[in-house]
Amino acid sequence: MTVKVEHLTGGYGKKPVIKDINFELKNGEIVGLIGLNGAGKSTTIKHMLGLLTPSSGELSISGTNIKDNIEEYRHKLSYIPEAPVIYEELTLQEHIDMTAMAYGIDKNTAMERANPLLKTFRLENELQIFPSHFSKGMKQKVMIICAFIVNPELYIIDEPFLGLDPLGIQSMLDLMVEKKNEGRTVLMSTHILATAERYCDRFIILDEGKIAAFGNLDELREQTGLHGKTLDDIYIHVTRGGQQV
Incomplete structure (x- = not known):
C-alpha cells in the first residue's frame, strides 16, 4: 500500500x-x-x-x-479530527453503528472490534449514554474508537x-504502533x-x-546539517528560515 x-x-x-x-x-x-x-x-x-x-x-x-x-x-482511510465531531441525538452505541454503516461493516464485526477499544478507554459501560454529555477527552476517545473500528x-x-x-495518550500511541x-x-x-x-x-x-x-531523523539531520540534533532543534532551525531541501 x-x-x-x-x-x-x-x-x-x-x-x-x-x-x-x-x-x-x-x-x-x-x-x-x-x-x-x-x-x-x-x-x-x-x-x-x-x-x-x-x-x-x-x-x-x-x-x-x-x-x-x-x-x-x-x-x-479514517480520520480523527482535532475537535471531536459528536452527534447530540446519538448514543455511543449509535455512533459505532453509524460508523459501521458508513463503511459497510457488519454491526457484529464492528462491535467485536469496538469492545476491546471500549475497555481500553473505559467506556464499556457508556454505550447507551449520549457522548454530547461527555468531557472533551471522552468525546475524543469516541472519535478514536470509531476511527479504529474501520481498520x-x-x-x-x-x-x-x-x-x-x-x-488515554499512551493508549492512543499503543494503538498507532499496533496498526x-x-x-x-x-x-x-x-x-x-x-x-x-x-x-x-x-x-x-x-x-x-x-x-x-x-x-x-537521520535524513533530516543530513538535509539541515544538524548532525546529532533532536527533532525540536531541526524544527526550530527550519521554521526560523534555516537551510531547506
Whole structure:
C-alpha cells in the first residue's frame, strides 16, 4: 500500500495555502506531519480527506485516485479530527453503528472490534449514554474508537492528544504502533515533537505551505546539517528560515 500526494497545490481561495506538495507514505509506518500554525498542515489533511478540491495535483491510496473514485478512496482511510465531531441525538452505541454503516461493516464485526477499544478507554459501560454529555477527552476517545473500528489502510490523525489524559495518550500511541505493526499507515499531525520523535518513522516538516524537510531523523539531520540534533532543534532551525531541501 502506498499513499501518494503529487504536486498538490490548493487552499480555500485563489491564493494557494499549500504549493506543490509531494510525498509518499508506505505501509507499516507512522509519519509525523509537523509545522507552525498556518504552515498548511490542516489544509493538506483536508485535501487528503477530499474536503477541499485542489487547484492542481494528484491524491491516491493503493492506486485509487481520489478523482476517479472518491468513495472507494475514502473507504481506505479514517480520520480523527482535532475537535471531536459528536452527534447530540446519538448514543455511543449509535455512533459505532453509524460508523459501521458508513463503511459497510457488519454491526457484529464492528462491535467485536469496538469492545476491546471500549475497555481500553473505559467506556464499556457508556454505550447507551449520549457522548454530547461527555468531557472533551471522552468525546475524543469516541472519535478514536470509531476511527479504529474501520481498520482502514490509512489513518489520518490531527492533533490526537488534545484533551486526553496521560493514560488515554499512551493508549492512543499503543494503538498507532499496533496498526503500524499490522502494515497500516498512520499520518499524524502534532506539535508534541518529543512524542513524534519517539514514535514516528519519518517526518514531513511544512513551512509556509511547502515541504521544508522530509525523511527519518537521520535524513533530516543530513538535509539541515544538524548532525546529532533532536527533532525540536531541526524544527526550530527550519521554521526560523534555516537551510531547506
